[in-house]
Amino acid sequence: MADVSTEVAGIKLRNPTMLASGFLDETGGTLLRVFKAGAGAVVTKSIGPEPRAGYDNPTIVELEGGMLNSMGLPNPGIEAFGSEAKIALDGGAVVVGSVFGKDPDEYAAVAKTLAGYGVHGIELNLSCPHAKGLGTEIAQIPEAVREFTAAVKAKVGVPVMPKLSPNVSNIADFAQAAEDGGADAVVAINTLRAMAIAPELRMPILANKYGGLSGPAIRPVGVRCVYEIHEAVDVPIVGVGGVETGRDALEYIMAGASAVQIGTALATRGLSVFADVTAEIAAFLEAQKVKHLADLVGAAHG
Amino acid sequence: MGRLEIAPIVEVVREVHHTSTFRFRASFDGKPGQFVMVWIPGRDEVPMALSYLGELKGITVRAYGEATKALMGFKPGDLIGVRGPYGNTFRLEGKRVLCVAGGVGIASLIAPIEAFHEAGAEVSTVLAARTADELIFEERTEAAGEVHLATDDGSRGFHGFAPALAKKVMDAHRFDMVAACGPEAMMKAVVDHCRTKGVPCQASLERFMKCGIGICDACVLDDWLVCRDGPVFTGEQLAESHDFGKFRRDESGRRIPL
Numbered sequence: 001m002a003d004v005s006t007e008v009a010g011i012k013l014r015n016p017t018m019l020a021s022g023f024l025d026e027t028g029g030t031l032l033r034v035f036k037a038g039a040g041a042v043v044t045k046s047i048g049p050e051p052r053a054g055y056d057n058p059t060i061v062e063l064e065g066g067m068l069n070s071m072g073l074p075n076p077g078i079e080a081f082g083s084e085a086k087i088a089l090d091g092g093a094v095v096v097g098s099v100f101g102k103d104p105d106e107y108a109a110v111a112k113t114l115a116g117y118g119v120h121g122i123e124l125n126l127s128c129p130h131a132k133g134l135g136t137e138i139a140q141i142p143e144a145v146r147e148f149t150a151a152v153k154a155k156v157g158v159p160v161m162p163k164l165s166p167n168v169s170n171i172a173d174f175a176q177a178a179e180d181g182g183a184d185a186v187v188a189i190n191t192l193r194a195m196a197i198a199p200e201l202r203m204p205i206l207a208n209k210y211g212g213l214s215g216p217a218i219r220p221v222g223v224r225c226v227y228e229i230h231e232a233v234d235v236p237i238v239g240v241g242g243v244e245t246g247r248d249a250l251e252y253i254m255a256g257a258s259a260v261q262i263g264t265a266l267a268t269r270g271l272s273v274f275a276d277v278t279a280e281i282a283a284f285l286e287a288q289k290v291k292h293l294a295d296l297v298g299a300a301h302g
Numbered sequence: 303m304g305r306l307e308i309a310p311i312v313e314v315v316r317e318v319h320h321t322s323t324f325r326f327r328a329s330f331d332g333k334p335g336q337f338v339m340v341w342i343p344g345r346d347e348v349p350m351a352l353s354y355l356g357e358l359k360g361i362t363v364r365a366y367g368e369a370t371k372a373l374m375g376f377k378p379g380d381l382i383g384v385r386g387p388y389g390n391t392f393r394l395e396g397k398r399v400l401c402v403a404g405g406v407g408i409a410s411l412i413a414p415i416e417a418f419h420e421a422g423a424e425v426s427t428v429l430a431a432r433t434a435d436e437l438i439f440e441e442r443t444e445a446a447g448e449v450h451l452a453t454d455d456g457s458r459g460f461h462g463f464a465p466a467l468a469k470k471v472m473d474a475h476r477f478d479m480v481a482a483c484g485p486e487a488m489m490k491a492v493v494d495h496c497r498t499k500g501v502p503c504q505a506s507l508e509r510f511m512k513c514g515i516g517i518c519d520a521c522v523l524d525d526w527l528v529c530r531d532g533p534v535f536t537g538e539q540l541a542e543s544h545d546f547g548k549f550r551r552d553e554s555g556r557r558i559p560l
Contacts, residue, residue: 023517026555029525045519045555053553057347058339060513062304062385071518076555084555200308200381201343267515 002285003292004278006040008236008258009159009184011120013040013094015278016249016293020240020263021046021098021123021163026075028087035093038275042088043261044081046098046125047114049106051077056207061196066215066242067264068196070208073100073125078110085117096121096161104151115156122156124148127165127190139165139190142177149181159184161238164225166218167193171225172232185236187261188229189222215264216242223251230256230298244269246280253293254300304330304385304515306341311380312358317438318431320365321406322374324382325358332359332387334394334414335506335534339514341383342376345369349511349529351410351483352387353439362409362438388514389533392504394421396479400471401427402492403443404464404484405436410506410533411483412439418481419446426450428471430464430484433457465491477501486560490547493540503537509550522551 006016019042024030026045035042054074061068075081088095097114099122101107111122126148127139138144145162152160162178164171166189175186191212196205204210222241229237239252240261249260265273281293290296313325332338332352340361341347346369354360365371376382392414399418403411408429419425425447431437434457443449451459452467460467465488468480472495480503482492489505496503509521509528516530523545526532540546549557 024519024527026519027522027525027551027557030519030522030527033525051552051554051556054512057512058306058341058383059347060515060518061306062515064305069513069518071512074512074520074554080554080556198306198308198343198383201383203343205306205341205383207346263517266517270516 002282002290004282004285006259006293008238009121009161011041011094011096011159013259015040016253016259016281017274017277018096018238018259018261019043019274020261021125022069022071023263023266026084028084031084031088031095032091032093034271034274035088035091037271038278040259040274041094041096041120043096043123044085044098044119045075046073046100047075047078047081047110048073048100049078049110051075051080058205058207061205061211062267063196063215063217065217066213067267068194068206068211068213069191070206070211072208078113082117085114085119089118095119096123098123098125098163100125104148107148108151108155111152111160112155115158119158121159121161122152123187124152124160124162126162139174140168142173145174146177146181149178149183153182161185161187163187163190165190166221166225172228175229175233179233179235183235185238186229186233187238187240188225189218189241192218192221214241216244218242219248219251223255226252226257227255227300230301243277244273246277246284249277249281250284250296253296254298256298256301258297304388306383306385308381309384311376311378311382313378314376317362318436320374321362321438323353323360323362324373324376325354325360326382326384327357328359328384330387333391334417335392335410336387336389337533338384338386338388342369342373343381343383345372347383349514351506353409353412355413362406364406386514388529390531392417392481392506392534394418394423396477396502397423398475398477399423399425399479399481400468400477401425402464402468402480402482402484402488403427404430404488405432406438407484408439408443411481412442414481415443415446426471426475426477428452428464428468430467464488465495468492469495472499472501479503481505486547493537496537497541504534505540506533507535507546508533510553520551520553520555
């Protein structure tokens with residue numbers, strides 16, 4: 001049996017599939033259910049300092065190649081999330097806490113509390129493409145990415161991994177800024193800023209008008225971004241964007257990712273997607289006579 | 303995935319005060335107990351049970367919040383968005399079936415009632431509302447079997463709540479399946495009674511919903527997703543639930559008492 005285990009900045013994963021932030025991760029029960037269904041780790045909903053209802057519906061638009069969403073960062077707030085994190089952690093899940101806020105201090109404070117709950121790592125949502133005034137525009141300024149990362153790093157002992165936006169002209173600069181800020185890993189990519197219009201109604205469908213595109217349509221963009229980041233920095237990369245199959249995951253891994261995150265595919269393949277993708281990766285390794293998945297990280301770089 | 307379809311309303315039927323049925327055509331099917339996400343443009347998108355299946359589908363809506371109140375003003379030709387169908391279905395098992403519907407819960411249960419009847423089951427329905435003039439789909443339930451009416455104020459039928467009448471009916475007849483939809487306290491009482499009597503049961507639940515497709519985690523009941531694992535849950539599942547009849551999630555995901 002091929003070895004599909006992997007490691008991201010010291011966080012050991014039994015397989016390279018992680019639940020992407022924003023999916024089935026607002027409550028402890030579902031986080032644990034996803035982990036038990038086969039995910040190597042689960043990333044929480046982005047948690048902020050206060051409870052937040054998010055935007056009105058419609059918050060998603062289903063498309064052929066994926067999905068638009070504009071949830072608006074709904075979350076129960078860092079205080080109430082404590083009992084949810086406890087359920088997942090007590091159940092044995094490997095949990096990465098995703099955080100957002102309006103400034104470096106808020107990010108750091110939320111991350112510190114999450115780390116105190118016992119999460120194994122911190123993901124920084126620096127790149128939500130549709131929530132105004134919540135520090136998410138910092139994804140557009142490399143120096144801000146460095147500053148926010150450094151602020152969180154100063155407060156927590158667990159690995160910190162900023163999630164980068166693809167809505168920039170050169171994502172490698174942002175990965176470099178994250179590394180300069182002390183990031184232990186980077187996550188790429190967040191959704192692409194996008195819109196869908198109902199022609200008969202002459203209006204955007206999402207209540208927030210703008211949303212983020214995810215799913216298979218963005219996979220080639222994500223793979224390209226991970227490839228570019230791998231050329232630019234030394235820290236491990238977590239690849240995300242349109243992974244539905246083992247082959248999709250292997251594209252990211254060969255571009256340079258040590259692990260992948262899966263979200264939108266939950267809608268098409270259900271909760272078994274984590275176990276299925278892992279099995280598909282294992283079958284590929286066996287067929288190619290590769291003993292360890294880790295040997296393929298960055299393999300496409302020649 | 304279920305793509306959003308923009309559909310003109312074909313017909314509007316005022317059922318009772320504050321509750322109307324909207325008929326529309328869509329390219330997708332729907333089975334008894336399934337729901338659709340209905341976009342009321344510029345207002346909201348809300349989950350609605352299919353009260354009519356087949357080519358000319360229907361939703362039966364009670365004016366409850368801002369969006370559903372706005373929908374009450376919609377006329378034939380006005381456009382809504384629909385996507386679906388979503389969720390599981392009522393299992394059409396049982397030869398002697400009792401359906402218990404409270405208030406607008408009949409909107410979820412009427413298609414299953416008709417499907418049970420068409421599948422050859424002997425169907426009895428407890429149809430309950432606050433008052434006589436809030437009873438919905440009386441004719442359709444009668445066409446599918448025996449009907450026992452209940453009103454909170456006694457203005458028609460049994461004077462009292464649906465679970466009390468359901469218990470009486472269950473004392474008088476043997477049933478091998480009970481299906482319920484209505485206020486959660488009502489469903490809890492019905493499910494508890496069925497568990498006590500050892501009668502299999504299923505109930506269609508409601509929670510605040512966003513995506514409808516099992517990804518966003520807004521509609522959780524314990525670790526189940528009402529939109530994808532439900533909305534229909536069995537008595538066995540509900541007996542294990544810590545949330546059923548007690549807790550729901552607010553829009554931010556906080557667990558709060560019902």
